[in-house]
Amino acid sequence: MILQAQAQTAPSAPAPLNAHLAGDIAPVHDPAIIRQGDTFYLFTTSQARDGKGLIHIRTSQDLATWTRAPSAFAEMPAWVQKAVPGARGIWAPDVSFSNGEYRVYYSVSTFGKNRSAIGLVTTPSLEKPVWTDKGLVIASSQNDDFNAIDPNAFTDAEGRQWLAFGSFWSGLKLIRLDPKTGLRAAEDRKVHAIAARRSPGAIEAPFVIRRGGYYFLFASFDFCCRGAASTYYTVVGRSKDPTGPYLDRKGRKMSDGGGLLVLHADLDPTRRYVGPGHIAILREPKQDYIVYHAYDTQSRGVPTLRIQPLGWTGDGWPVAL
Numbered sequence: 001m002i003l004q005a006q007a008q009t010a011p012s013a014p015a016p017l018n019a020h021l022a023g024d025i026a027p028v029h030d031p032a033i034i035r036q037g038d039t040f041y042l043f044t045t046s047q048a049r050d051g052k053g054l055i056h057i058r059t060s061q062d063l064a065t066w067t068r069a070p071s072a073f074a075e076m077p078a079w080v081q082k083a084v085p086g087a088r089g090i091w092a093p094d095v096s097f098s099n100g101e102y103r104v105y106y107s108v109s110t111f112g113k114n115r116s117a118i119g120l121v122t123t124p125s126l127e128k129p130v131w132t133d134k135g136l137v138i139a140s141s142q143n144d145d146f147n148a149i150d151p152n153a154f155t156d157a158e159g160r161q162w163l164a165f166g167s168f169w170s171g172l173k174l175i176r177l178d179p180k181t182g183l184r185a186a187e188d189r190k191v192h193a194i195a196a197r198r199s200p201g202a203i204e205a206p207f208v209i210r211r212g213g214y215y216f217l218f219a220s221f222d223f224c225c226r227g228a229a230s231t232y233y234t235v236v237g238r239s240k241d242p243t244g245p246y247l248d249r250k251g252r253k254m255s256d257g258g259g260l261l262v263l264h265a266d267l268d269p270t271r272r273y274v275g276p277g278h279i280a281i282l283r284e285p286k287q288d289y290i291v292y293h294a295y296d297t298q299s300r301g302v303p304t305l306r307i308q309p310l311g312w313t314g315d316g317w318p319v320a321l
Helices: 078-083
Strands: 032-036 039-044 056-060 065-069 089-098 101-108 116-123 132-140 152-155 161-165 172-177 192-195 203-211 214-221 233-239 260-263 273-283 288-296 302-312 318-320
Touching: 032 089, 032 101, 032 273, 032 288, 039 089, 078 116, 078 132, 089 152, 101 152, 132 161, 152 203, 161 203, 172 203, 192 203, 192 214, 203 273, 214 273, 260 273, 260 288, 260 318, 273 302, 288 318
Parallel strands: 233 273
Antiparallel strands: 032 039, 039 056, 056 065, 089 101, 101 116, 116 132, 152 161, 161 172, 172 192, 203 214, 214 233, 233 260, 273 288, 288 302, 302 318
16 A cells, blocks of 8 residues: 655645646656756647647746747757657657756657667756757667667766656666767776566556655656546655665665655546656756656546646655645
């Protein structure tokens, strides 16, 4: 049984954002978020059939009202068709700032298969972006026991950079990055296993942050992409080391299906949004936020942007407020 943390001490929550979200907030799937100056930038999954380019981008001044901006790609990068034949979209982007540039890691795959790849595209500014595709970071094939999608980059306390990723198969993985280039580190090619569930349990979409001497690994359990029938939910574990082991509040290993509940349809007081998952954490000076998609049962199950303040319990566990 997965339990939810109860907020013991947490900052006073701002006015609830979810009640005020407006503008271009649906369809939104697999959101990633960052701020440059006074503007927030949201990156989401895109399909070629949707038009308007690939890696969709939205902007906001207040986290509440969102407007579509030009996409990162006009068309699929040339290297993708050789690496992943049949790919028709770019999924699950992740955005971070490092070495003077904004780095957007992205996934290409076909549904239900692990012939997949993670690429990297960069720009020195988001306000007036000049995108440069750096190509392949890591790929997987039917001979691998993992799936190279759902990337998330983070930096540890020693300045080392890592990429967490994974969906289904044998679970979530972690590799080292070269901080100078953002590509895979040449000196360390090890693939670390950081979380898994026993079959038929589904796990994907890692997101890692460092806080209070711990690394917190958020992950999505069960099934997305089924509209109002989606069963997605979000859990977390923590570790003193970026490579794990990640444990939940009861000491259960995430490598064996453990996880503390953070988001679930049953926790939505309106009972309107189901399948909350594929999260990103926005670290602001006075408040953390958890950003995710959920499926709107009152609008044909369309995936919709959701944002909640993130508080922390007295013993250091995150709580969606």
